[in-house]
Amino acid sequence: MPPFKLLLLPGDGIGPEVMAEVRRLIAHLEQKKLAAFAFEEGLVGGCAYDAHGMAITEETMQKAHAADAVIFGAVGGPKWDKVPYDVRPEAGLLRLRKELGLFANLRPAVCYPALADASSLKRELVDGLDIMILRELTGGVYFGEPKTITDLGNGQKRAIDTQVYDTYEIERISRVAFELAKKRRNKVTSMEKRNVMKTGVLWHEVIEAVHAREFPEVTLEHMLADAGGMQLVRNPKQFDVIVTDNLFGDMLSDVAAMMTGSLGMLPSASLGEVDAKTKKRKALYEPVHGSAPDIAGQGKANPIAMLASFGMALRYSFNMGPVADALDAAIARVLARGLRTADIATVGGKAVSTEEMGKAVVGEM
């Protein structure tokens, strides 16, 4: 079998540190002859700006198009606060999402029993939690035009962002939601603001139609996104798959992350449409945490979200579900043994380094 083609984009801040643990995992999988990978590396975000004056180069974009999967660390940091908007670090990530057509962003929030006390919610609310936030990733207010700040000439400025969704965008994300639910607990909760937003009205209407037409056997419920946010912290285990737009999904997934104990625990997969001919889909895997500039370079970062993101690549891009399961089980065992990076350590408890955590997980495998 030809090797899987990976593009590694460590990015900024803690990105390179957590990516080093992915390399360790890759080396292990190759050594065990479980898979063969061919990987290239590239710059994205602030480091790309420093080297090339832009958040991602054309050449790196080409490599991303050619890869079976892009493995992404994190971008951004205070160092680049003043760079022009179009070349800010985040622009590199947004361009990858948009140009690769990665409309479906899967953010599973799983609370390992050993971590239930690290959550900001009570143990009984989060222990055993396993929900999937499905965020629409290439539309909505992130990409809608116009997106401008205009000087009105009277000492005032006007800023405009545009929230826009077409039927097909809502149809394809809702299909992903229903398909996911069928393999889980068969329930989809759709969140929008149809009481205020036209996009919410259409979102609701289209999901209802797809449900009735194609997935009547799946349970579908709707929540206004604000009430959904409240329910998420009140009783998170009521959910199975939550499907929502780009902006609400950004917010709700950060909220969900805290239930798992730490933002350092949440992986994600961003998937494109399955190509009818090749049966392949473009994909990018990234931890939900950002670049954490405050702890960058100190070996303190939690590599679990990054490792689990690679696990999602094994599952969704390389059809290696059993190996992904083994990785998840290894993470659970390491946590059960009491190993903690600083973000999930108990007060006064000992914290291990990024490298120690990575070695322990790979060792458990």
Ligand code: IPM
């Ligand atoms: C995320 C991040 C990004 C987003 C930033 C870095 C642009 O917060 O992936 O959740 O807003 O989508």
Ligand code: MG
């Ligand atoms: Mg976010």
